[in-house]
Amino acid sequence: MTIIIIALTVLISWQAFNNPALKAQLLFVPAAVKERGEYHRFLTHGFIHADFQHLLFNMYALYIFGGSVEYVFSEYLFGPTVGKVAYLLFYLVAIVAASVPDFLRHQDNRMYASLGASGGVAAIIWPYVMLDPWNWFIFPPLPAILLGVGYIAYSSYADKRGEGNIGHNAHLWGAVFGLVAYSVLVLAFEPALMQYFLQELMTPRGPNF
Template structure:
């Protein structure tokens, strides 16, 4: 049985996160700490921080989301570039989502020795929004209760993340969500420009009732 790249990434993240949750030194070394990145040149933290999570709930939420949306993007890239090259592009896309989503946070907190962040939120958000561009009318359900077309829920999520990132009134890195999402949109439009036309046509044809 062949494992999809999405499943492999989930397994690697789960193993790394499990080890980090039970090993404080490993967790500390992998965390996204802008202050240490700048002063110790530990640029690998841009990637390693995406493969650890605060706890099992944090891990489950990110990987559960990534599982459902990652397959769409993985299949599209495999169809466009072939299985091998498409798979490589998919891994690059995911890693870039993690890295690029953290750049604004790094610039904002590079002199803040107390700031720490972790989790695959940037890569997950990039994957979700790339899939929304591909399938804008597919429903996304929140907690299995509120279901809305992807383009509507995605728009609301972008607005929410923008303002929460400005307020910074909780411990969540909303900037990573926002910039990860924006990266996912830009990436899929660059890789597959025709998806822009398809997205617009499908959104314009949407009827709520």
């Protein structure tokens, strides 16, 4: 399912790179949602990107984190078939949920627009963190738990500063959604996974590279 999401996102983003009219129809524009009821924009903006670098970064992150999260949904939470569907819904709902705060903030600003899969990708980070909190990354050289906490902290800080054209608010709320929604699912369907996370969290380990 992760590969299918990546392939579909790459295809639609590539089409939007060369078709400004298509891009305009898929962008998240809060004012258009409020004034014209174009609710599809909550979701469709997650399948287009500003440029190839933006697309590459998001799809690489989804590839790195998504496979492990998809495996847990399929093998531990819901079973092979339902698990893949649940994983897809988790990703799609995250894109929508991460956009709601921006809608509330910018619904009367006709100049505001955003795009990208960052909200969905950010949501995938926390299930991965909770699978192996002390798995170290080569870059940045941090364990997953510090990367997850740092991601939320930096996104909140950068959003308050209004740095650049990056949608830090979507990053923040996508990550928060991922943490909360995944925790609820685990506690409801497989509490042993939460116990495993807490046990792992209490036994830190150094880098293995």
